[in-house]
Amino acid sequence: MTLSFLVIDDDAGDRKLLRRLLGQRKDPSEVHEAVNAEAAMACDLPAPDMVFLDYMLPDASGADLIIPLGRRWPRAAICMMTGQGDEEIAKDSIQRGAIDYLPKRNLSPAALDRVIKTGCKLARMRWQLDEQREDLSVFSEVLVHDLKAPIRSMRFLVDKLNEDLAEGTAKDVRRDVQLIGKSADRLNDLVTSLAGHVHFDHETAEEEVTSDELVEAARTVLLEEIERTGAKVVSKGRARFTCHMPQIVQLLQNLIGNAIKYAGDAPPHITIHCSEIPEEVRLSVEDKGIGVPPEYRQTIFEPFKRLPVAAAIPGTGLGLATCRKVVDRHGGRIWCDEGTTEGTAIHVVLPRRPKPLACTG
Structure with missing residues (x-):
């Protein structure tokens, strides 16, 4: 090595x-x-x-x-x-x-x-140790703030459901059950996102993969969102490299998922460019959505950083932070394109073969 x-x-x-x-x-x-x-x-x-x-x-x-x-x-x-x-x-x-x-x-x-x-x-x-300390800080922040909101919502809805059951109003009961389901989904998404952000020191085996395999795996995970929104996900180019495949799939899943979520009014159109450069591979995820204002392009990869325009869109603020963690642990780089004027372009550069967890001389 x-x-x-x-x-x-x-x-x-x-x-x-x-x-x-x-x-x-x-x-x-x-x-x-x-x-x-x-x-x-x-x-x-x-x-x-x-x-x-x-x-x-x-x-x-x-x-x-x-x-x-x-x-x-x-x-x-x-x-x-x-x-x-x-x-x-x-x-x-x-x-x-x-x-x-x-x-x-x-x-x-x-x-x-x-x-x-x-x-x-x-x-x-x-x-x-520094990463784990930061993760503990993120975890405590979620416990104090984000996790309490869906729990309070579910508690309120359960009380409302009991009242409606007592009154025997079937229509209100069905509505309450649907709202409880949405709150449960929100809680599940938050816990899943947090787990993905924290548990990357559980090392997985490296394997040689192609960008086609990675994109197809991410598409499969996002199948429901793609079909529901009519999203078009196009992959261009091809690269072969060695990586921890589940982590890179989650990286693409988060980037494509964000492109779908912030597509705006038009059906999402997402292009994934893959190419090989000396000793490295480059993956770029581009969309034609609402975009990221220039003043936020440096900070969107920090935990809990969400755009003001995203306030009405469900999210945890951990997706891009998790992407950066994946890229960092592969020894790569990730950034939001400063020159994009339409939509968003996120670029990732990874080594063809990541360095092992511990460097030995």
Whole structure:
């Protein structure tokens, strides 16, 4: 398995030494370089597995860069390096979020292997803990707010049903039963959506699939909605890649389902574009619906973020957040097209083969 490294150091000799030592590892490596903090933050590259960060940079302290790097690449292991060993620097770096500390005089193949093996595992574990903490926050938010509403509605309707049964009004009883059914459906949708958002650390086996298989599986799940709305779902292009299939099916299910839900007055028309690019695949779901205002296109993937125009449309605000979680756990990227003027276009880029749950050197 190929691991990706980012070396941030203004000393050309130190960068060359690290590149040479990383190249001697038995596993293949991709090494990227940045000569200062500004160049590091401007790097346009997928999340590295590990960052080797020099403490003394020409435009910033390496310690001050740990938190911004962690925010940008939360799964990356950050190893602080200095010319001389210093316990205070090591302590400060670890407190700010670095995984390890390595004096440059101790650089060797064995030392790097140790740092990479333990660092990647620790970084992955910490990322999972942060994800679980966020999931618990989402769960408590749902319990406090969203779950109470359908429960209150059902309680009210049960009381009303008892009154109507006592009065013997068959028409009112049927109406009450229908409304209870709708409230139960709403509660079921919310619990299902929440479960899908939380339980992605239950890892499924990877398998090689085609985009045709994924789209067909998502269509099958959404068959009732497609037939009820007269939606037209068209797939163009083809891609083959390795993934956790149930998760990518749910990703497409959520994106297609949203396109159906927010189609507006016209029958939904949804196009799924699939293509292969070097080492990656691209999936795009485009529709001609009500669209997403430009000011919301950056935030719609956050939990509970719903558009003001969607207030009258049933939903939990977790569908796109779940999509982002699926994509993140595959090591990919998801975004809403900034240039679309009609409808909505959501783009997803995934690696041809996702990295395993734990990175080992």
